[in-house]
Amino acid sequence: MIVKCAGQVRTTGGAVTGLDFAAVFRLADALGVDPFVLAECLPAVEAVIVSKLNEQIANR
Numbered sequence: 001m002i003v004k005c006a007g008q009v010r011t012t013g014g015a016v017t018g019l020d021f022a023a024v025f026r027l028a029d030a031l032g033v034d035p036f037v038l039a040e041c042l043p044a045v046e047a048v049i050v051s052k053l054n055e056q057i058a059n060r
Contacts, residue, residue: 001027001028001031001033002045002049004027004031005019005023005024005027008020008023008024008027009049009050009053014057015054015057016049016050016053016054016057017050018046018050019042019046019049019050021042024038024042025038
């Protein structure tokens with residue numbers, strides 16, 4: 001499910017600032033993902049995604 005959210009990011013000034021949680025939760029709902037589990041896990045996963053995407057941007 002997280003891979004499917006790759007395009008659901010918020011950006012500013014050429015950097016990724018976070019995931020679009022509304023879009024992520026809509027996608028999760030469509031896929032039948034438990035929203036409680038997602039709410040528990042998403043902040044930690046978001047931190048890694050944002051960090052890695054910004055790392056890739058910086059290395060261009």
